[in-house]
Amino acid sequence: MSKPKLPVPLCPAILDGELSRAQAEKLAALFRALADPARVQLLSLIAAQPGAKACACHFTERMALSQPTVSHHLKVLREAGLLERERRGNWLYYHVVPERLAIVSATIWPPTARRARHG
Amino acid sequence: MSKPKLPVPLCPAILDGELSRAQAEKLAALFRALADPARVQLLSLIAAQPGAKACACHFTERMALSQPTVSHHLKVLREAGLLERERRGNWLYYHVVPERLAIVSATIWPPTARRARHG
DNA sequence: GCGCAATATCGACGCACGTCGATGCCCACC
DNA sequence: GGTGGGCATCGACGTGCGTCGATATTGCGC
Numbered sequence: 001m002s003k004p005k006l007p008v009p010l011c012p013a014i015l016d017g018e019l020s021r022a023q024a025e026k027l028a029a030l031f032r033a034l035a036d037p038a039r040v041q042l043l044s045l046i047a048a049q050p051g052a053k054a055c056a057c058h059f060t061e062r063m064a065l066s067q068p069t070v071s072h073h074l075k076v077l078r079e080a081g082l083l084e085r086e087r088r089g090n091w092l093y094y095h096v097v098p099e100r101l102a103i104v105s106a107t108i109w110p111p112t113a114r115r116a117r118h119g
Numbered sequence: 120m121s122k123p124k125l126p127v128p129l130c131p132a133i134l135d136g137e138l139s140r141a142q143a144e145k146l147a148a149l150f151r152a153l154a155d156p157a158r159v160q161l162l163s164l165i166a167a168q169p170g171a172k173a174c175a176c177h178f179t180e181r182m183a184l185s186q187p188t189v190s191h192h193l194k195v196l197r198e199a200g201l202l203e204r205e206r207r208g209n210w211l212y213y214h215v216v217p218e219r220l221a222i223v224s225a226t227i228w229p230p231t232a233r234r235a236r237h238g
Numbered sequence: 239g240c241g242c243a244a245t246a247t248c249g250a251c252g253c254a255c256g257t258c259g260a261t262g263c264c265c266a267c268c
Numbered sequence: 269g270g271t272g273g274g275c276a277t278c279g280a281c282g283t284g285c286g287t288c289g290a291t292a293t294t295g296c297g298c
Contacts, residue, residue: 014159014162014163014166014220016163017163017166017167018160018163018164018167019159019160019163021156021160024156024157024159024160024163025156027153027156027159028153028154028155028156028158028159031150031151031153031154031159032150032154032285034146034147034150034154034227035147035150035151035153035154036147036285036286037140037143037144037146037147038143038286039147040133040138040143040146040147040150041137041138041140041143043133044133044135044136044137044138044143045137045138047133047135047136048136048137056244056245057243057244057245065286065287065288066287066288066289067244067245067246067288068245068246068247068248068287068288068289068290069286069287069288070245071245071246071247072246072247072285072286072287073286074245074246075246075247087294087295089244089295089296090243090244090245090294090295090296091244091245092244092245092246098228101133101227101228102228104227104228105224105225105227105228106224106228108153108220108223108224108227109217109220109221109223109224109225151255155255155256157256175274175275176274176275184256184257184258185257185258185259186258186274186275186276187257187258187259187260187275187276187277187278188256188257188258189275190275190276190277191255191256191257191276191277192256193275193276194276194277206264206265208265208266209264209265209266209273209274209275210274210275211274211275211276
């Protein structure tokens with residue numbers, strides 16, 4: 001009951017009509033999670049690990065950021081549904097949630113968007 | 120010479136390997152342009168107009184924002200390459216740049232990403 | 239249960255950004 | 269060429285957020 005990670009779109013695609021204020025806020029919140037270079041780099045770093053998982057200790061040294069700062073960014077990404085973590089002993093392993101990224105991608109440029117071109 | 124709007128990707132996809140700091144900053148800058156509800160709503164509003172174009176005067180009343188604020192958001196979207204404008208007499212008509220949105224979408228979730236799934 | 243190691247949380251600081259009123263610029267019209 | 273309207277720019281204010289050091293929490297091993 002605590003894992004609402006269904007791949008259900010949060011709102012219509014941007015180009016598929018006028019978005020309500022609430023829909024725009026949901027979308028913007030997701031974009032805001034991606035609006036920091038450190039977080040984008042973290043995502044790519046995690047995705048590049050074998051098995052697409054990585055323990056948090058690995059990031060601090062690679063990113064030239066303090067441990068609290070990395071922890072903060074991981075939390076933001078996790079709260080946006082882009083990241084999940086699991087405990088393995090003392091370490092926490094993070095992995096990307098591809099369904100979530102796919103949703104964001106489709107909201108920006110869905111397959112149905114091509115028919116909406118107006119030249 | 121002043122319109123570098125070629126549909127060339129700005130960096131590899133997020134999940135296609137470790138992004139450099141510079142690549143992550145380019146991407147984050149693009150996401151930051153989309154990280155405000157007003158700007159997301161503006162995009163959908165412009166795209167929903169007939170011909171996907173609209174004069175700026177139309178937005179101020181619809182968005183409950185002052186005219187300078189709307190102008191500011193339009194500038195941010197334009198500098199991100201997501202919007203372009205053309206003058207028609209006294210009015211400025213804005214239109215979305217679909218190629219730019221397609222690039223952002225593909226960077227988040229490219230067609231090649233599906234093969235990178237690790238279960 | 240005690241110490242250690244990995245990570246999260248807290249409080250504070252500084253900067254970036256959204257917002258607005260006032261003002262300037264550009265174009266059409268007379 | 270003077271006037272009016274549409275839009276951009278400027279300056280200022282308040283808030284949000286990235287960053288860090290210090291501290292708390294959690295789990296492992298002895």
